[in-house]
Amino acid sequence: MLNTPAAPASITVPPAARHAEGVSNDEFRAAMSRLAAGVVLVTAVEPPLDPDDPGAPAGEDVGMTATAFLSVSLDPPLVLVSLRTGSRMDELLEEQPLWAVSVLSESQRHIAGRFSMKGRVSDRLLFADIPFRRGEYTGAPLVGGALATLECRTEQRVEAGDHTLVIGRVMTAAVPSAEGGPLTYFRGRYRQLG
Numbered sequence: 001m002l003n004t005p006a007a008p009a010s011i012t013v014p015p016a017a018r019h020a021e022g023v024s025n026d027e028f029r030a031a032m033s034r035l036a037a038g039v040v041l042v043t044a045v046e047p048p049l050d051p052d053d054p055g056a057p058a059g060e061d062v063g064m065t066a067t068a069f070l071s072v073s074l075d076p077p078l079v080l081v082s083l084r085t086g087s088r089m090d091e092l093l094e095e096q097p098l099w100a101v102s103v104l105s106e107s108q109r110h111i112a113g114r115f116s117m118k119g120r121v122s123d124r125l126l127f128a129d130i131p132f133r134r135g136e137y138t139g140a141p142l143v144g145g146a147l148a149t150l151e152c153r154t155e156q157r158v159e160a161g162d163h164t165l166v167i168g169r170v171m172t173a174a175v176p177s178a179e180g181g182p183l184t185y186f187r188g189r190y191r192q193l194g
Contacts, residue, residue, distance in 0.1 A: 033186070033187045033188050034186075034187065036184050036185070036186040036191075037067040037068070037069075037184065037185045037186075038067070038069065038103060038104075038182050038183070038184060038185075039065060039066075039067055039104045039112045039182070039183040039184065039185050039190065040065070040066050040067075040069045040081075040101045040102060040103050040104060041063050041064070041065060041066075041101070041102045041104060041111060041112070041115055041143055041146075042063065042064045042065075042066050042069075042081055042083075042089060042099060042100070042101055043061065043062065043063045043064075043099065043100045043101075043102070043140040043141045043142070043143075044061075044062050044089070044092055044093060044096050044098065044099040044100070044138070044140050045059050045060075045061055045062070045096070045098075045138070045139050045140055046059040046060045046061075046062055046092055046096065047059045047095070047096060060122070060123060060124050061123055061124065061127050061140070061141050062088060062089060062092055062123050063115045063123055063126065063127065063141065064083070064087070064088070064089040064115055064116075065111075065112045065113075065115040065116035066081050066082070066083075067185040068081065068082035068163075069081045069082075069101065072167060076169055077169065077170040077173070078155065078167055078168065078169055078170065079101070079150060079152060079167070079168050079170055080165055080166065080167050080168075081101070081165075081166050081168070082160070082163045082164070082165055082166075083163060083164050083165075083166060084162065084163055084164075085159070085162055085163055085164050090164050090166075093154060093157075093166055094157070097153050097154040098137070098138040098139070098140065098151070098152070098153055098154075099138060099140055099151075099152050099154070099166075099168065100135045100138050100140035100141070100142055100149065100150065100151045100152065101149065101150045101152065102132075102141075102142055102143035102146035102148075102149050103146055103147045103148040103149070103150075103182065104143070104146060104147070104182070104183040105145060105146065105147050105177065105179065105180040105181070105182065105183060106180050106181045106182065106183050106192040106193070107145065107180055108143070108145060108146070108183055109183055109190045111130060111143060112183060112185075112190055113190070114126050127141060130143060130144075131143070131144035131145070132144055135149070135151040135172065136151075136172065137151040137153075137171045137172050138151045138152070138153075138171075142174075142176075144176075145176075145177050145179075146176065146177060147175070147177055147180070147182060148173065148174065148175050148176075149172075149173070149174050149176060150170050150172070150173050150174075151170070151171045151172040151173075152168030152169060152170055152171060153168060153169050153171055154166055154167070154168050155167050155168060155169050181193045
């Protein structure tokens with residue numbers, strides 16, 4: 001009896017799930033990762049648990065890193081941020097119309113990473129060692145050293161697939177820091193220009 005090597009077992013890899021349109025999640029994600037985007041921190045203040053009870057705990061500051069943020073209109077001044085439907089920020093901005101945006105600089109990569117972690121600790125602890133001031137219109141944290149800050153009031157919410165597009169009217173805008181370049185997100189990583 002001859003010892004012949006067995007034929008190699010064929011490995012079957014299931015094809016990537018495709019949508020009716022023909023593009024898979026992985027293909028779409030890979031294509032969109034080639035689009036460089038600016039990085040911002042979206043912040044808001046959660047309302048107190050019981051606004052009628054002075055002894056109730058105060059609302060907590062909430063923050064979220066976003067790369068899907070853009071200018072929509074000059075007159076009136078409108079911006080748009082895309083939030084994952086059902087995320088903490090999406091749910092908060094559904095009840096709280098006032099929010100703020102800090103455009104992060106290239107030296108603030110640690111802030112972007114901190115507020116984009118899954119399963120993170122409470123936002124109160126995340127803000128603990130970050131210098132910020134409170135917005136005069138929203139009361140939301142505005143990060144020190146940001147290239148620009150905006151305070152917004154929600155004008156419209158649009159459901160779009162698995163995200164909510166929140167369109168906000170800009171109530172205040174400032175350019176507190178002209179130092180450094182922007183923090184960008186490209187091919188799944190935070191990067192600097194240049």
